[in-house]
Amino acid sequence: MSHENTDAPPYQQHFFENMQQQNQATMFGIWLFMAQEILFFGGLFGAYTWYRINYPEAYEAGSSWLDPKLGLLNTVVLIASSLTVVFSVHAARQGRKNGIILWLVATLILGGVFMGIKTVEYGAKYDHSLIPGKIFPENPFNWHGTKEQVEAAGHADHSTGLKYYDKASEGTKGNIKPGAWASDTYVKKTQVAEPKGIQIYYCLYFAMTGMHALHMIIGAGIIIWICILAHRGRFNKEYYPHVEYFGLYWHFVDIVWIFLFPLLYLI
Amino acid sequence: MSEHNEHNEEHDDHEHGVGGYVIVFVALMVLSIITVMASYVDFGPLNIVVAVFIAVVKAAIVLTFFMHLKESPKIITACAVAGFLFVAVMLSFLGADNKGYEIETVPQAWSELGW
Numbered sequence: 001m002s003h004e005n006t007d008a009p010p011y012q013q014h015f016f017e018n019m020q021q022q023n024q025a026t027m028f029g030i031w032l033f034m035a036q037e038i039l040f041f042g043g044l045f046g047a048y049t050w051y052r053i054n055y056p057e058a059y060e061a062g063s064s065w066l067d068p069k070l071g072l073l074n075t076v077v078l079i080a081s082s083l084t085v086v087f088s089v090h091a092a093r094q095g096r097k098n099g100i101i102l103w104l105v106a107t108l109i110l111g112g113v114f115m116g117i118k119t120v121e122y123g124a125k126y127d128h129s130l131i132p133g134k135i136f137p138e139n140p141f142n143w144h145g146t147k148e149q150v151e152a153a154g155h156a157d158h159s160t161g162l163k164y165y166d167k168a169s170e171g172t173k174g175n176i177k178p179g180a181w182a183s184d185t186y187v188k189k190t191q192v193a194e195p196k197g198i199q200i201y202y203c204l205y206f207a208m209t210g211m212h213a214l215h216m217i218i219g220a221g222i223i224i225w226i227c228i229l230a231h232r233g234r235f236n237k238e239y240y241p242h243v244e245y246f247g248l249y250w251h252f253v254d255i256v257w258i259f260l261f262p263l264l265y266l267i
Numbered sequence: 268m269s270e271h272n273e274h275n276e277e278h279d280d281h282e283h284g285v286g287g288y289v290i291v292f293v294a295l296m297v298l299s300i301i302t303v304m305a306s307y308v309d310f311g312p313l314n315i316v317v318a319v320f321i322a323v324v325k326a327a328i329v330l331t332f333f334m335h336l337k338e339s340p341k342i343i344t345a346c347a348v349a350g351f352l353f354v355a356v357m358l359s360f361l362g363a364d365n366k367g368y369e370i371e372t373v374p375q376a377w378s379e380l381g382w
Contacts, residue, residue: 024340031346038350042357049361068303075299083292086333090284251333255326261299262318266306 011239019238030245034252041256044208048263051200058197061143062205063267065130067121071265074117075257081110082254089247092240100230100243107250108223111216118213125202132199132206143198205264212260215253222246291332298325 009019016022052059084106091099125131129142226242229235235243302321310317330336336344 027339028342028346031343035346035350038347038354042350042354045354046357046361049358053362068306072299072303076296079292079295079299082329082333083288086288087285090288248334251329254333255329258325258329259319259322262302262306262322266302266318267315 009239023241026241026245030248034248037252041211044211045259048204048208051204055197055200059201059267062198062201063264065128066265068265070117070121071261074114075261077110077114077117078254078257081107081114082251084110085247085250089244092235092243093237095237097230097233097235100235101227104223104227108220111220115213115216118209130202132202141199141202208260208264212253212256215256219246219250219253222249287332291328294328295325
């Protein structure tokens with residue numbers, strides 16, 4: 001006890017020689033966690049790849065029900081939230097307590113917007129009977145659409161901006177998606193697509209976006225915690241690891257979405 | 268000396284920091300729009316390659332600037348690269364190892380669950 005460095009700041013753990021060592025060790029630790037997260041999501045992307053190799057048409061058909069406009073909007077929202085996190089870390093570096101809180105709250109709001117849009121999208125999947133399996137017994141997965149949807153075939157679907165595609169009919173060309181998706185070859189492919197493969201696509205869609213969303217919910221909790229710590233004056237110019245490491249975590253969540261968006265929405 | 272350094276860092280942060288981050292943000296936005304536009308062009312089998320390539324560029328930008336790999340020790344960069352490298356190895360083996368399986372076995376197992 002007596003040999004302890006009396007100059008050490010109170011936030012230096014006793015088992016570190018100095019703050020530089022503590023910073024390097026904690027930074028390395030958090031990056032090991034990041035590497036683990038990369039491998040964790042890598043497994044999901046591996047499942048995606050394997051089934052995509054085996055059900056390419058099903059992926060194309062399944063993704064035609066996702067709205068790239070909402071996906072792009074969420075991309076913009078999420079990258080903007082990464083920017084606000086960076087501003088928060090920047091404020092921490094300058095020792096501006098209110099800056100930390102302000103930008104973290106902005107991040108929280110943008111994260112909420114992302115989750116809101118995601119909720120709208122998940123709701124649309126329910127309406128389209130695209131929840132895999134029989135999780136909702138009253139509305140099991142049905143690629144051909146529910147009765148009401150088949151009746152409404154050809155009419156605009158206002159909830160997503162897409163039109164209902166009645167697979168039972170003779171490939172009503174041009175009502176799936178604007179642009180390349182609605183080409184002749186596309187419609188032919190869709191007609192032979194295996195509904196089972198499409199269910200696998202939606203399993204992966206919910207697993208990957210769901211795991212991503214879970215990370216965001218956990219991140220929201222961490223934001224609130226850091227805001228409380230910042231409010232209590234726990235950080236200063238030299239000591240703000242919570243803010244910095246949360247930033248790394250949030251950017252990683254952003255990177256996952258950067259890959260999810262083209263692979264799920266744009267294929 | 269150390270005071271001088273500190274001042275310099277702060278100065279750098281202020282000059283390049285906020286402005287630089289906004290530039291990075293704009294670059295990411297542009298790349299996102301390019302991804303969407305590219306998806307309307309049919310490159311045939313290269314569609315996925317183009318989409319993943321743009322995503323990799325975006326991820327690299329986020330890692331380098333937002334996650335500060337640019338100014339981090341090499342061990343940190345090695346840590347990040349190792350993660351992505353092993354995912355890449357796994358995915359490439361998946362691509363090479365897609366023949367010779369009875370694909371139907373998987374859906375059959377699923378169908379027992381009433382699917």
